[in-house]
Amino acid sequence: MNSIRKQEGFEGQKAIVLPKKILEVCQHTAPVNALFITDVGFYPRAQYHYRERPSGISQNILIYCIEGKGWLEIPAGRFEVNPNHYLIIPANMAHKYGADEENPWTIYWMHFKGSQSIYFSSVLSKQAKSFVNYTIFLEERIRVFDSMYKNLEGGYSLDNLLYSSISFQYFLASLSFADKFTSGLHAEKDQVDVSITYMQDHLDKSLTLEQLAASVNLSVSHYSSIFRKKTGYSPIIYFNHLKIQRACQYLLFTTLRINEIALKLGIEDPYYFSRLFTKIMGVSPMEYRSKKE
Template sequence: MDYSIFMAKMQAIRKREGFEGQRAIVLPKKILEVCGYTLPINSLYLTDIGFYPRAQFHYRERPSGISAHILIYCLEGKGWVELPSGNVNINPNEVLIIPAEMPHKYGADDKNPWTIYWAHFKGLQSAYFVNLLTKQFKSFVNDNIFLEERIKIFDMIYRNLESGYSLDNLFFASTSFQYFLTTLTFSDKFASAQHAVEKDVVDLSIEYMQDHLDTPIKLEALAASVNLSLSHYSNIFKRKTGYSPIIYFNHLKIQHACQYLQFTSLRINEISSKLGIEDPYYFSRLFTKVMGLSPVEYRHKKR
């Protein structure tokens, strides 16, 4: 690929609002701090995770790398990567691993853009997994047969984080992602088993929150949605998630605010309104408290 032509096109075509069907979660700074000191989550944890379908004009250039390791799993289409060791084309059912701090460039193919599952991860054992993967691959890019069960694991991790940042969720995401990496390393040994799990009142309450992110729900309404008294509901919710229901609900709102900021051109007051928060100044303060930077700073950073 002629990268000068690609870059010229990148200059001529503004970054789109996003890719139709895209999903992405960026864990807040304060949550990452919790991951960094909480056993056993600190052994391996996600900082970012997402899915980009037909990601035309997708491009990243990081001359000094980033502090997290990067995994890109190409499902369809094509892409490319430029590493210190050389340039490599990426095809369907290939996995790209970029170790932390490694300079790199990568992007979607101009004519047949890739569809990718991707993740950034850290942790005390993260370098071990990166080393294990690259040794098994004998390179930073290698084939990995498509298995629907593996994609289900990735989607399960995403849905779990999408429901909030309780310690239970973080622990589940951490151990599940470790399993996901293991399925890539030992693909021939991978087999899945599905187990139905009955949802408890906290799970049902979180689903209710997700269905009402555009409204300003009070604690009484949340308790009533699962037919529990206010005190009993608050106690069992905090016992399972580590957060009060309202704080948890606000985390879900901010998570969706991140999506609006990154993938749309909506103004701050419009995003605030979509999330059932009438005062955009309160929304900005809440966002800054949760994410560690203002909505404007977050949008600028991600773009």
């Protein structure tokens, strides 16, 4: 069983845990299945942050420290983690890690899987010779992470999953091959992107299909068509995915009751909220909260 010294959240933290059904899509959809994120987040000055997993987990773990200090303990020994260090823990490897008590680390972290994840883990660990490594700080690396996170935060369309998979490879390259790292491209938003941003800004509302279409000045039929074509989902289902993603964060990082979380997401019926959450995440809200790391 995992040991946790920090139950409450860290101010400014953010995290996304992909639903079970979305992970199944990742596992069976090329080329996403080569490498994909299962969990991702950012913890600033994560005081008392600590994890202990005697049997490891099925995902590979990557932690990139930009400020403060921490440590990693694996069968190969104990290693100090300083600013601009990243640590890699291969899947199923026993481990402990935590923040320095006096100068806690600020970290970007990711759990990942995929048919090529062993290869990428090996590259990061220099063929299992070094599990903590130094890399130069690059602003573009942070922008890549933010873009990757923002796209996952924007929902689980195939486009977003593919973009995040490719961006993650780019992020890994920035760690292992910093001298070869180059700036990425930044695409302008189309009407579907604008609509998703509108959804994100109104997660506390119960919006109709007509309201969503009107927000980008399109007819309902045309809006629904282009939205489904780009994301693979209807607008309302996509909106619900975003609501449940936000619900996961409330469950992980707050002590709000289920009915309070439902209301924050514009859902007055807590029973409907629980059914929707269970349908999307595969577990009930209470089960999800009880299993948080």
